[in-house]
Amino acid sequence: MMLNYAEPVYRPPSEAKSLIFQITIGCSFNECSFCDMYRNKEYSERSWDEVKAEIDLMAKQLPDTTRIFLADGDALNLSTDYMVKIVEYLYNNFQKLERVSCYAMPMNLLKKTPEELKKMNQAGLNMLYLGIESGSDIILKKITKGATSETIIRACRKAIETGFTLSCIIILGLGGKTYTKEHIRDTARVVNASSPHYLGTLTLILETGVKEEFLTKFGEEFHPINDDEALAELHDLVQQINVKEKMVFRANHGSNAYNIGGIFPDEKDEMLKKIAWLKEHPENVRPEGFRAF
Numbered sequence: 001m002m003l004n005y006a007e008p009v010y011r012p013p014s015e016a017k018s019l020i021f022q023i024t025i026g027c028s029f030n031e032c033s034f035c036d037m038y039r040n041k042e043y044s045e046r047s048w049d050e051v052k053a054e055i056d057l058m059a060k061q062l063p064d065t066t067r068i069f070l071a072d073g074d075a076l077n078l079s080t081d082y083m084v085k086i087v088e089y090l091y092n093n094f095q096k097l098e099r100v101s102c103y104a105m106p107m108n109l110l111k112k113t114p115e116e117l118k119k120m121n122q123a124g125l126n127m128l129y130l131g132i133e134s135g136s137d138i139i140l141k142k143i144t145k146g147a148t149s150e151t152i153i154r155a156c157r158k159a160i161e162t163g164f165t166l167s168c169i170i171i172l173g174l175g176g177k178t179y180t181k182e183h184i185r186d187t188a189r190v191v192n193a194s195s196p197h198y199l200g201t202l203t204l205i206l207e208t209g210v211k212e213e214f215l216t217k218f219g220e221e222f223h224p225i226n227d228d229e230a231l232a233e234l235h236d237l238v239q240q241i242n243v244k245e246k247m248v249f250r251a252n253h254g255s256n257a258y259n260i261g262g263i264f265p266d267e268k269d270e271m272l273k274k275i276a277w278l279k280e281h282p283e284n285v286r287p288e289g290f291r292a293f
């Protein structure tokens with residue numbers, strides 16, 4: 001017997017080998033204009049009976065599981081007590097479990113007290129994935145993110161200070177050609193102030209289902225950036241990131257025109273050199289081409 005997922009199910013690339021339990025369905029916000037992940041789902045929370053039955057089943061089938069990801073879009077929206085109950089039950093049933101993670105929105109983190117977050121973290125919810133998308137308040141408003149640069153920074157700091165490993169995502173090209181400078185400058189500012197443990201980039205791809213809404217909400221003609229401009233954004237972002245704590249950086253998602261990665265602050269110069277090399281070798285566009293590097 002398999003788990004009864006409400007499709008589609010998304011998880012971060014780094015959770016590819018994790019066992020996924022869908023403890024919430026959809027996204028409690030579901031309004032970001034670039035995101036089509038949960039448009040066909042109404043937000044709901046799975047009952048304890050359903051969640052427990054699935055954990056019991058998979059504990060028998062995959063007892064050696066070490067990593068679990070809790071779907072869908074913002075499982076951190078669950079009440080603290082319910083999340084703690086689920087996480088504790090996971091550790092009690094998977095003896096080799098090392099890591100439990102989920103997606104979180106800034107507002108999920110801001111709604112909870114530091115004590116609540118610590119309680120969930122101490123129960124074993126170790127890692128959160130949070131979409132910064134952009135640090136520009138103009139762009140955040142245009143994409144109806146439901147957050148500002150200030151609330152994003154507060155949410156990220158709160159997650160880190162209450163013990164979580166934090167992985168953040170930003171989206172290259174989200175301001176189009178018009179706001180490219182503000183996008184990168186303000187995103188670097190938010191990343192520097194937030195200082196997550198991991199940072200990944202995607203490049204904006206507008207799926208058919210949300211394209212019209214995105215363009216309407218953006219409020220003016222949106223000119224997508226091209227691959228050269230994506231590389232320029234990547235360069236400026238890397239150059240303007242100045243974190244003091246170690247931050248693993250990856251621009252290796254399939255949506256990116258160019259593929260780089262490294263660890264801030266030590267490998268910043270190395271990454272800038274790679275970007276300079278890519279500018280000289282534009283034939284390496286798209287991750288497949290990167291194999292030659």
Ligand code: SF4
Binds near residue numbers: 027031036038131
């Ligand atoms: S909060 Fe995340 S999952 Fe929800 S609509 Fe926005 S980007 Fe999509």
